Structures are given as structure tokens and as C-alpha cells.
Amino acid sequence: xxxxxxxxxxxxxxxxxxxxxxxxxxxxxxxxxxxxxxxxxxxxxxxxxxxxxxxxxxxxxxxxxxxxxxxxxxxxxxxxxxxxxxxxxxxxxxxxxxxxxxxxxxxxxxxxxxxxxxxxxxxxxxxxxxxxxxxxxxxxxxxxxxxxxxxxxxxxxxxxxxxxxxxxxxxxxxxxxxxxxxxxxxxxxxxxxxxxxxxxxxxxxxxxxxxxxxxxxxxxxxxxxxxxxxxxxxxxxxxxxxxxxxxxxxxxxxxxxxxxxxxxxxxxxxxxxxxxxxxxxxxxxxxxxxxxxxxxxxxxxxxxxxxxxxxxxxxxxxxxxxxxxxxxxxxxxxxxxxxxxxxxxxxxxxxxxxxxxxxxxxxxxxxxxxxxxxxxxxxxxxxxxxxxxxxxxxxxxxxxxxxxxxxxxxxxxxxxxxxxxxx
Numbered sequence: 001x002x003x004x005x006x007x008x009x010x011x012x013x014x015x016x017x018x019x020x021x022x023x024x025x026x027x028x029x030x031x032x033x034x035x036x037x038x039x040x041x042x043x044x045x046x047x048x049x050x051x052x053x054x055x056x057x058x059x060x061x062x063x064x065x066x067x068x069x070x071x072x073x074x075x076x077x078x079x080x081x082x083x084x085x086x087x088x089x090x091x092x093x094x095x096x097x098x099x100x101x102x103x104x105x106x107x108x109x110x111x112x113x114x115x116x117x118x119x120x121x122x123x124x125x126x127x128x129x130x131x132x133x134x135x136x137x138x139x140x141x142x143x144x145x146x147x148x149x150x151x152x153x154x155x156x157x158x159x160x161x162x163x164x165x166x167x168x169x170x171x172x173x174x175x176x177x178x179x180x181x182x183x184x185x186x187x188x189x190x191x192x193x194x195x196x197x198x199x200x201x202x203x204x205x206x207x208x209x210x211x212x213x214x215x216x217x218x219x220x221x222x223x224x225x226x227x228x229x230x231x232x233x234x235x236x237x238x239x240x241x242x243x244x245x246x247x248x249x250x251x252x253x254x255x256x257x258x259x260x261x262x263x264x265x266x267x268x269x270x271x272x273x274x275x276x277x278x279x280x281x282x283x284x285x286x287x288x289x290x291x292x293x294x295x296x297x298x299x300x301x302x303x304x305x306x307x308x309x310x311x312x313x314x315x316x317x318x319x320x321x322x323x324x325x326x327x328x329x330x331x332x333x334x335x336x337x338x339x340x341x342x343x344x345x346x347x348x349x350x351x352x353x354x355x356x357x358x359x360x361x362x363x364x365x366x367x368x369x370x371x372x373x374x375x376x377x378x379x380x381x382x383x384x385x386x387x388x389x390x391x392x393x394x395x396x397x398x399x400x401x402x403x404x405x406x407x408x409x410x411x412x413x414x415x416x417x418x419x420x421x422x423x
Contacts, residue, residue, distance in 0.1 A: 007032040008054040008384075008413065012042045014392065016064040018362040018377040022355060023394055029063055031384035034413030039378050061407055062392055064358060065378055066111025066385035068365025069138060069326040069339055070276045071255060074098040074126055075119040076330025080292055082156050082202065086168040091120045098122050101336045102130065102137025107417040108339050109400070109409050111385040112376075114192065114369040115143035116234075116255065116276075116327065119167050121188045136416050139385075141191050141369045145170055147181045147222060148196035152213030153203055153236070169196075172214075175221035182225040191370070193226045194255070195219065195235040198242035201285075201301025209238040209258065209305055212245075219249040232370070238305065240264055247271055253368055255327070257316070258309040265312075269321050274368050277313045278327020280345040281334050282306035288333035310350055317356060324368045325361040340400040347397045354394050384413040388420075 008031055015027035017039060028045040030038035038045055048055065077097040079085055089097070098118070105113060115123040121144035130137040146169045148154040154169040165171055170181040182193055197214045199207030207213060219235070226233045232252040237243045240259045247254075247267040257275035260268065268275070285294065285302040317323055325346065329336050343361060346352045352360070366376025375385045388407040391399045399405050408418035415421060 006052050006054065007037075007048065007050060008056065009045075009048045010056045010058060010063055010386075010388070011045075013058045013388075014062045015039070015378065016062065016355070016358060016394075017379065018065040018359060019379065020359065020363075023062070027063070029378060029386075031413050034384050036378060036380055036382050036384055039380065056388075058388065058407070060390065062389045062394075063378070064387050064389070065362040065366075065376055066387050066409065066411065067109045067339075067361050068324070068369060068376065069105055069110045069113040069329075070324035070365045070368050071116040071278050071327035072105065072113035072138070072140075073116055073118070073328065073330045074101045074113075074140075075122050076328075076336075077101065078332045078335065079330055080332040086119065086157075086165060091122070091167065094119050095122050095125075098126050099129070099135050099137070101330070102126055102135060102140075104337050105138050105339065106136050106409060106411070107406075108337060108403060109387040109406060110138050110339060111387070111409065111411045112140075112366060112369055112371055113138035113326070114141040114365075117143050117146045117168075117194045119145075121145060121190065124189045136411075139371060139375070139411070141371070142189070143192040143194050144185055144188050144190035146194045146196065147172060147178065147185075147214075149173070149214045149218060151206075153196050153199045153207040153211075154213075156203070172218060175215075175217045178214075178218040178221040179225045182222055182229075182231070186229045186231065191231060193222060193231050193233045195222055195233065197235045197237050197246050198239040200236065200238060201282075201298055201305050204295075204297045204301050209301060212239060212242050214242075214245075216245045216249060219245055219251075223250040243268075247273060253324075256305075256309060257312055258305055260312045260315070265315060265319065268316065269319055272322065274322040274324050274364060275313070275316055276324040276327055276368065277309050278342075279306065279309050279313060279350065280342040281328040281331070282309065283345060283349065284331075284334040284338075284341075292333050294333075313346075313350055317352065317360075322364050322367070323360045324365045325357070326365070338401075343400050344398050354397050357397065358393070384410055386410040388418065390419075
């Protein structure tokens with residue numbers, strides 16, 4: 001991505017830097033050529049009278065790091081049944097949809113994202129298009145196709161259809177096939193390898209959320225091979241035993257981390273593995289599922305998942321673990337563009353403070369995405385990825401859901417979205 005040439009001063013603002021400090025009033029932030037050069041009190045900021053300096057006076061605005069969508073499915077679009085994920089559209093159209101989803105995510109204040117799985121490795125090329133300024137979107141960590149055991153959660157096309165699952169998931173039987181699947185992804189250029197150690201409430205009859213979909217040997221083979229090629233590994237982990245297996249196998253992150261006993265929690269904390277609960281999806285499924293003819297058994301499973309996942313998330317944060325936010329947007333009942341509902345949910349339902357929630361959505365998200373040396377906090381030398389809001393999210397977090405309140409979404413020092421573009 002190109003960096004903004006020239007100097008910008010954001011003056012007299014409310015500022016949340018994402019480092020753990022509370023938001024502060026009467027602050028200033030300077031950046032030049034896309035790099036932050038000053039963060040601190042407006043009263044003690046350096047003089048900014050050099051020619052060409054852009055000065056933004058914003059006493060009513062809140063400045064924070066750009067948000068991080070830590071479980072982004074760019075190729076999902078109004079999915080209403082599992083078959084929609086891999087056979088509804090051809091790859092050419094899915095690519096266009098992914099570009100539209102990326103643009104929308106940036107407009108929603110998400111300047112970074114980590115893919116949680118993508119049809120046909122589209123996210124690898126989506127990342128390149130964003131980096132080359134072909135399209136706008138979050139700075140992206142790619143994942144590509146996912147890995148699941150044969151007969152597991154993601155293997156829903158019966159053999160008689162003879163259409164396979166090659167676009168969405170690589171199906172494996174045994175450790176050797178697991179290694180081969182990872183090696184195939186290595187050639188495709190991904191950064192993360194996503195697996196399916198467990199099932200989900202979406203498949204209550206065969207692969208529910210207490211079912212295992214991969215063996216420990218398969219999971220260990222994935223990690224060993226991925227780490228050899230300097231890739232990270234994550235997994236859809238709901239069942240307690242699946243979470244334990246993932247932690248023992250050496251996973252770098254857990255998606256969901258739903259049902260955790262004390263032993264599992266101790267393992268998680270000892271390894272300092274971050275978790276992306278993606279919990280708002282469960283509430284959206286419960287509340288909106290009936291309108292999409294979701295079976296009651298599936299809704300009941302989502303309720304159990306919501307209850308278990310909420311308790312686990314509270315314990316993880318309370319006991320010093322790390323939580324990233326985001327997840328599974330792109331379903332018909334949980335569409336792209338609703339990302340910030342996850343923030344409101346964690347404040348108003350789970351019970352996190354606004355500061356804790358925004359830390360999860362900025363600092364921890366950047367750590368998960370592997371970009372915390374560049375973004376995620378507002379510190380000297382980091383890139384100017386910022387979200388500037390007309391209002392105070394510390395009084396009401398729901399303002400984050402209202403894009404009309406976004407003064408500017410800034411990426412690499414360049415305003416990419418927000419009403420300042422049109423004022």
C-alpha cells in the first residue's frame with residue numbers, strides 16, 4: 001500500500017491508543033509519510049507550521065487505532081445453507097463479491113483483517129490487490145482453503161454428487177494426507193492454515209459441537225508441516241477435547257474456544273494462545289435463524305454454544321488470556337457490514353468494558369494477524385491506521401455500528417472512507 005506523502009496533525013482530540021491506557025482528552029497525533037511521529041498532549045506537541053501540513057481540529061472527535069477483523073470470510077456472501085459456501089457461484093463471481101466485502105470492511109473502520117478461510121485461495125490474491133492499490137480493503141493476512149477430516153463438519157457433499165469440495169476445503173484421512181494438504185497450501189502462498197478439529201451446532205445430527213472432526217495425529221502433522229514452512233495454524237475448536245488436542249499439537253490460535261474445563265484453560269494460559277470467540281454469530285443465529293427456516297435443533301445448539309462460549313471468553317480475559325474479535329460474517333442472518341455488532345455484544349452482553357473490548361479489536365487483533373509491529377496501537381514509528389469517530393464510544397459503544405459517525409478511516413496515512421471525504 002502506498003503511504004501518504006506529507007504531514008498531518010490531528011489536534012485537540014479524545015484519543016485511545018490501544019496500549020492499555022484509558023482514553024485521554026485534549027490529545028494530538030502527528031503522522032508524516034504515513035508514519036506516526038507524535039502521540040500525546042496537545043499542549044506539549046511540536047510546532048506544525050511547515051508548508052503543506054494538513055491540520056484536523058477535532059475537539060468532539062475520538063481517535064483510535066483502526067479495527068482488526070480477526071476472523072474474516074471475504075468469500076462468504078449471504079450464505080443461507082452450507083451448500084452456498086462452495087457451489088452457489090463460480091469462482092469469477094465469488095472474487096468480485098470478495099472485493100466488495102473487503103471495501104465494505106474498510107468502510108466499517110476495519111483497516112486490518114485476518115482471513116478465517118476463503119474459497120479457491122481468493123484471499124491470497126485479494127491481499128495482493130489491496131497491497132497494490134487495485135482495490136481498497138483491510139490489510140489482510142491470508143488463509144486460503146481449509147483442512148478437515150473426511151466426513152467432518154465441512155464435508156457435507158455426499159459422494160453421489162461427485163462434485164467434491166476442492167474450492168473450499170481440503171479433505172484428509174490420516175497424518176500423511178494432512179501433511180500433503182498443508183504442502184499444497186504452502187504452494188498457494190497462504191500465511192495461516194485453518195483446520196476443523198471439531199464440529200458445530202450447524203450440524204447437530206452428525207458433527208455437532210461436541211464431535212471431533214480430526215485426530216490428534218492429523219492435527220500434529222498439520223502443525224509440524226506448517227511451522228516448518230513458517231505458517232501459523234488455527235482451528236475451529238468447540239469441543240473440549242478438540243481444544244486440548246489443538247493446544248497440545250501446538251496451534252497458534254483458536255477459533256471459538258467454546259467449551260473449556262479447568263485443565264484446558266490452564267493449557268491455554270500456559271501457552272498464551274489467543275482465542276477469537278466469534279460469539280455474536282451465535283446470538284444472531286438464535287435471534288434471526290427462525291426467519292431463515294433454521295431447524296430448532298440447530299438453534300438450540302447455538303444457544304448452548306453461546307452460553308458456553310460466553311463463559312469461556314469471560315474466564316479467558318479475567319485470567320489474563322488474549323481475545324480477538326470478529327467472526328463468521330457473510331451468512332444471511334449475520335451479514336457483512338455488521339462487524340461492529342460484535343463490539344457492542346461484548347460490552348452489553350458478555351460484560352467486557354469498552355476499553356477491554358477495543359483492546360481486543362485493535363492490539364490483540366493485530367497480534368493475531370501478525371502485524372502488531374506496524375499497527376494495532378497508536379505509537380511512534382507505527383503506521384497511521386486510524387479510525388476517527390464523531391462521538392464518544394466510551395459513553396455508548398453502539399456508535400461504532402453507525403458508519404455515518406465516521407469522520408475518517410485512515411490507512412497508511414490516507415483517508416480511505418468517512419464523511420470527511422465529502423465535506
